[in-house]
Amino acid sequence: MGQALHSVETYPDHTAEIVVHIIETLDEKQREELVNALESNGGITTAEFCPLRYHLMLVRYDRDLYSSQDVLDRVKSQNVDARLIGPV
Numbered sequence: 001m002g003q004a005l006h007s008v009e010t011y012p013d014h015t016a017e018i019v020v021h022i023i024e025t026l027d028e029k030q031r032e033e034l035v036n037a038l039e040s041n042g043g044i045t046t047a048e049f050c051p052l053r054y055h056l057m058l059v060r061y062d063r064d065l066y067s068s069q070d071v072l073d074r075v076k077s078q079n080v081d082a083r084l085i086g087p088v
Helices: 028-039 068-076
Strands: 015-022 044-050 053-062 082-087
Touching: 015 068, 028 044, 028 053, 028 068, 053 068, 068 082
Parallel strands: none
Antiparallel strands: 015 053, 015 082, 044 053
16 A cells, blocks of 8 residues: 655644635636735735636734734725635
């Protein structure tokens, strides 16, 4: 039986993840622009939409710099209607 080796990313203890529900329908370009806007912000490590569930976004951030509400406010500042679902 063979074993597959793959890297496992580790994140510092001060990193948190939340799920954000995007209320409106965004096309591919709008989703890409939103991800780029969030990731260009220091303190937000990654932002990605769930495959085949483009209304759900997983956002990983530095909880020493932001609260979950701060991250939601960043999403909304991009003129997107969104709600916080909760931590992962």
